[in-house]
Ligand SMILES: Nc1ncnc2c1ncn2[C@@H]1O[C@H](COP(=O)(O)OP(=O)(O)OP(=O)(O)O)[C@@H](O)[C@H]1O
């Protein structure tokens with residue numbers, strides 16, 4: 001049934017085949033290691049439901065493109081939160097931090113008349129400083145992150161109000177900033193982006209596979225690698241196809257087609273942070289601190305510095321979320337980054353499969369979880385359901401995701417896997 | 418036997434707040450020998466190990482490594498000297514795989530990218546040198562391993578680095594008969610390869626099976642450090658439980674903070 005093969009140092013290990021790989025995957029799932037599977041299945045079910053109930057609107061190219069613009073802020077905050085959650089910490093202030101950073105950008109653009117290439121870095125720097133303060137309070141003073149960031153949640157709400165002088169609404173006119181989360185790539189550039197993206201993914205996968213084979217290490221079955229590349233290609237190309245269809249409401253007046261500019265922005269950060277977490281020492285240490293802080297400390301890992309750094313990354317990502325939401329609304333108001341943004345972002349990370357107990361999660365989970373949240377929000381609006389129903393349903397989905405996480409953990413403890 | 422100790426501790430004191438856990442402790446570790454460190458629960462064995470490895474700072478005393486006095490501020494300093502510890506609670510990350518755990522904190526890199534292939538090769542070779550012949554996969558998560566396998570990974574992690582001194586805190590405590598025998602064999606092999614090995618154990622059979630010297634801690638004091646061949650089972654047990662045995666061990670006067678309530682034994 002299972003054949004063995006020789007690997008590094010002449011150790012006998014199980015030789016993976018496509019069949020055994022798939023068997024192993026299901027064994028892991030049964031053992032409680034679900035990863036992002038529930039989120040993907042949930043997404044499919046939701047799309048199916050809304051797609052049948054409102055095929056005209058929900059499945060339109062216009063709505064599809066809208067989903068990306070709508071979800072950008074949540075997805076960015078959620079990507080940052082993954083780092084914080086990996087350490088078993090939480091950042092409740094990320095929503096208003098994104099609002100504050102967005103306001104900093106808007107004020108520099110309008111009141112001070114500065115160009116975007118000053119205002120955007122200033123907003124990002126604000127995020128980094130916020131993260132540094134939060135991280136130092138948590139790591140050095142040992143205040144639980146829940147309390148520190150709850151205080152910051154209130155504080156930043158106040159800072160935002162103060163920056164907006166008691167509640168003014170600041171509108172921005174900078175075309176570049178507005179294009180970030182409203183503009184689209186040309187049809188040609190959309191396809192170039194898709195091809196480069198898929199080719200890059202394929203190259204990375206094949207390069208890694210060949211590297212292992214050439215050094216006589218056990219590698220994934222080639223069939224699995226090919227299937228994964230084919231899957232990503234299918235997804236990227238079909239999405240690009242839909243996004244390059246004409247989706248203007250009134251085609252006679254303007255034409256609207258092409259991948260939203262925010263998509264490459266999301267993809268770039270997805271790739272960078274995935275690389276950092278999976279392929280660098282820093283990422284390895286983040287997982288280690290999240291998995292067993294004491295073991296990490298004994299291994300000489302600077303635990304405090306890692307703890308501070310995840311808050312910096314989180315607030316930095318929140319600042320980009322803030323820039324994108326201000327771009328989307330062309331304005332900033334006292335509620336930018338408020339209301340349900342933070343809860344949706346935490347929800348996105350957790351629904352995507354990031355464990356609240358630390359040590360388990362990937363950046364892609366934030367994107368998939370963000371998609372689930374936005375599809376619920378968008379689909380239920382199209383169904384004509386009111387906010388009350390939406391919140392209740394989203395709350396239930398989040399609860400379901402957290403239960404899956406907790407149950408998986410118990411199950412893993414029980415089966416010892 | 419080798420004349421100069423590889424690692425020598427003298428006069429180590431350690432307190433946690435008002436509680437002094439180690440009093441004037443000395444210990445010598447010789448290359449090519451297994452030194453058993455024994456003592457009752459709470460005697461201070463684990464604390465002493467953590468002082469050696471730099472997790473705790475010492476309040477007083479000196480540490481000499483290969484004749485040089487050294488100060489160990491953190492686990493990295495200890496590792497740089499070649500001192501490796503396998504902790505009682507193993508200190509493995511369940512969410513990482515075998516290779517990732519073995520290289521934790523000392524990852525091999527190409528530029529900024531982790532060099533997974535080299536790490537996997539080295540991990541495989543080290544496991545092989547410890548006579549591990551089969552695993553399901555080197556990329557298996559540590560959470561899916563049995564107690565003995567986890568212990569093996571922890572020991573492999575310690576010997577990966579051309580270490581000079583390996584300290585094992587109760588490596589067989591949670592193991593069955595067969596796995597205990599395997600781990601003890603492993604311990605003996607480390608010493609035969611010229612390492613200085615410190616083995617902490619509560620099991621006298623294990624202690625006498627593999628060790629060359631025995632050091633007995635009693636209430637945070639070093640009662641005696643003797644050659645295993647020179648003492649009997651019951652003498653060691655007396656050293657552990659009473660701090661002295663015949664003319665071996667601590668002087669008869671009690672430690673100042675010791676209140677003896679045993680009737681008829683007050684001196
Ligand atoms: N961090 C700490 N703070 C305060 N007291 C401590 C601390 N660590 C250990 N102690 C105390 O120091 C004493 C020695 O503990 P230690 O763990 O070194 O004993 P041990 O010899 O390893 O025992 P065992 O055989 O049970 O493992 C105990 O009384 C313990 O309560």
Ligand SMILES: [Mg+2]
Nearest residue numbers: 462463464505
């Ligand atoms: Mg102990």
